[in-house]
Amino acid sequence: MAAAPPSTVHWIVRMNHRNRTVCFALLFAALGAHLLERPLGAPAWAALVLQFLIGPQLQYLWARRSARPVQAEFINMLIDSVGFGVWTAVLGFPLAVTLILPIGASFNLTAFRGLRGLGEAVVATGAGGLLGVVLQDLVWLPQAGVVATGLAVLVLHVFVALVALSAHDRSVRLHVARQQLRASEQALQQQLEQNQRLHAQLEDQAHRDPLTGLFNRRYLVETMERALAQSVQQRQALSLLLLDLDHFKQVNDTWGHQIGDEVLRAVAARLAAHVRAGDTVCRYGGEEFLVLLPGMLHAQAEERARHCCAELAQQPIQVGDLRLAMTWSIGVASHPLHGGSAQALIAAADRALYQAKHQGRNRVAMMPAHA
Numbered sequence: 001m002a003a004a005p006p007s008t009v010h011w012i013v014r015m016n017h018r019n020r021t022v023c024f025a026l027l028f029a030a031l032g033a034h035l036l037e038r039p040l041g042a043p044a045w046a047a048l049v050l051q052f053l054i055g056p057q058l059q060y061l062w063a064r065r066s067a068r069p070v071q072a073e074f075i076n077m078l079i080d081s082v083g084f085g086v087w088t089a090v091l092g093f094p095l096a097v098t099l100i101l102p103i104g105a106s107f108n109l110t111a112f113r114g115l116r117g118l119g120e121a122v123v124a125t126g127a128g129g130l131l132g133v134v135l136q137d138l139v140w141l142p143q144a145g146v147v148a149t150g151l152a153v154l155v156l157h158v159f160v161a162l163v164a165l166s167a168h169d170r171s172v173r174l175h176v177a178r179q180q181l182r183a184s185e186q187a188l189q190q191q192l193e194q195n196q197r198l199h200a201q202l203e204d205q206a207h208r209d210p211l212t213g214l215f216n217r218r219y220l221v222e223t224m225e226r227a228l229a230q231s232v233q234q235r236q237a238l239s240l241l242l243l244d245l246d247h248f249k250q251v252n253d254t255w256g257h258q259i260g261d262e263v264l265r266a267v268a269a270r271l272a273a274h275v276r277a278g279d280t281v282c283r284y285g286g287e288e289f290l291v292l293l294p295g296m297l298h299a300q301a302e303e304r305a306r307h308c309c310a311e312l313a314q315q316p317i318q319v320g321d322l323r324l325a326m327t328w329s330i331g332v333a334s335h336p337l338h339g340g341s342a343q344a345l346i347a348a349a350d351r352a353l354y355q356a357k358h359q360g361r362n363r364v365a366m367m368p369a370h371a
């Protein structure tokens with residue numbers, strides 16, 4: 001069965017309507033029993049019916065249609081308090097009624113409006129009492145019959161029980177709502193973390209070459225600008241190696257493009273395995289790679305390049321059963337020796353690489369300072 005849609009009537013209006021309907025019916029009986037002992041005529045009965053049987057429904061209709069239902073309900077509670085005062089005085093201040101009606105009025109208004117509500121309840125009930133004295137003169141009949149007294153005490157019990165039930169119901173709902181809120185907060189947090197992971201993954205992918213997994217040229221440009229700025233600031237050297245596989249076209253032509261891809265992957269893995277933590281290895285072009293070496297002096301970079309050259313020349317690339325002898329031609333450039341910008345350094349390394357190729361390949365070359 002589908003759950004009933006939540007009511008659109010404010011919960012204070014609903015709760016007071018339920019409490020009034022039940023308690024006022026009992027109050028009608030309790031005050032009616034007093035009236036039987038003190039016949040005050042038809043107008044008193046009419047007033048009793050109006051306030052305690054018809055009143056709760058009229059008050060509810062008015063409050064639920066009001067643009068400000070809580071404010072309307074507050075006025076309803078003041079009307080209740082004035083009415084209680086009038087009835088207490090008119091009936092001659094019978095003991096039980098004199099106790100429970102002001103208590104009920106104060107309890108309700110205090111629950112909704114705090115200390116201010118308590119003051120308002122006292123004033124409204126007192127004003128009602130004065131009005132009752134004006135209407136009826138001051139009568140003093142504190143004694144009442146057993147039925148009237150018993151009914152009055154029953155009303156107080158029922159009223160307190162109804163209010164306690166509402167408080168319990170609201171605290172249970174609050175607890176459930178808090179748990180739901182916590183669960184959705186957790187779900188949101190997880191979603192956020194997943195999004196952050198995805199974002200980091202995507203960002204990493206955007207910086208990677210899909211074939212070799214090395215950084216791509218775009219990433220290199222960004223990184224090199226940063227690394228250079230840092231080198232200038234810290235007055236440190238920065239070197240770069242531009243490596244190009246020799247006669248790579250022959251691999252493709254002889255063994256096919258797929259084997260060529262495997263060779264590129266294998267040389268990329270070797271390069272990546274031989275760098276320091278802060279170095280950046282990237283695939284610069286087809287069979288061209290670039291290694292950025294922050295803090296490395298030119299002589300050390302040259303040494304590193306020679307090591308790369310020797311290592312590849314001595315250890316052929318293994319692709320399945322194939323052992324392919326490959327060699328590097330490497331151009332070396334350094335900051336500040338060959339310039340202060342990424343563009344100048346790459347151009348110097350490129351010229352050196354061209355020289356290495358021109359001189360017969362499988363070698364390292366570098367340009368003179370600021371050539």
Ligand SMILES: Nc1nc2c(ncn2[C@@H]2O[C@H](COP(=O)(O)OP(=O)(O)OP(=O)(O)O)[C@@H](O)[C@H]2O)c(=O)[nH]1
Nearest residue numbers: 244245246247248249250252257258260261286287
């Ligand atoms: N398999 C494969 N080949 C590529 C890739 N990118 C570029 N190439 C090939 O790399 C080869 C580069 O050839 P060239 O520029 O003539 O250079 P090379 O044969 O290495 O000769 P030198 O550099 O002069 O020693 C071309 O055949 C390209 O098709 C790639 O991602 N995979």
